[in-house]
Amino acid sequence: MSEASLEARIETLEARLMFQDATIETLNETVTTQWREIDALKRKIANLSERLQEAEAGLPRPANEPPPHY
Template sequence: MSSSDQSNQDLSDRIDALEMRLTFQDDTIETLNQTITAQWREIDALKRQIALLIERLADVQGNTEGPRHEPPPHY
């Protein structure tokens, strides 16, 4: 094999290696993107649940504060 053939083969091997790495990286990026999207959906759902729980807690606290400050009916 001549030096030129060896150089071409080395270049071809390097290109093949880069193409494989690029394919792997594209797949990894897509997987990460899907994971991040799913996490953001879950975070948004959790934020909504927390907001609802805060509202419910405020309602419960508001309902229990009134009678607690009034004397019981037998006084």
Template sequence: MADDAARIDALEERIAYQDEAIETLNQTVTAQWAVIDALKREVAALGERLEDAVSGPAPVDRPPPHY
């Protein structure tokens, strides 16, 4: 009986640590997804800016206004 109780206590302790570890990992993954989403939006915006720059009118080759 005492051996069974000790085993159950040990299992409950392991579960408590695993629950804490899982929660910490979940928070980390959630934070990483937020960063990934922000980076995806930034890359998309930069891609659009690049497309606009490439498809835009050619720059006029003239001297700067201070000449």
């Protein structure tokens, strides 16, 4: 291989490496953002679940509930 050919291949590899680094950084930011959103949603679901259980605990139960087929 000639020196010019080798140099061109190295430049191509360097360009690919820079592109891959940028892509990996973008993906990392995306995953981190999604992780934060998922964590916040899990906390909201847990909070809503607790509130629902508290609300259901405060409801009076029917004394003579008819069977479901009526």
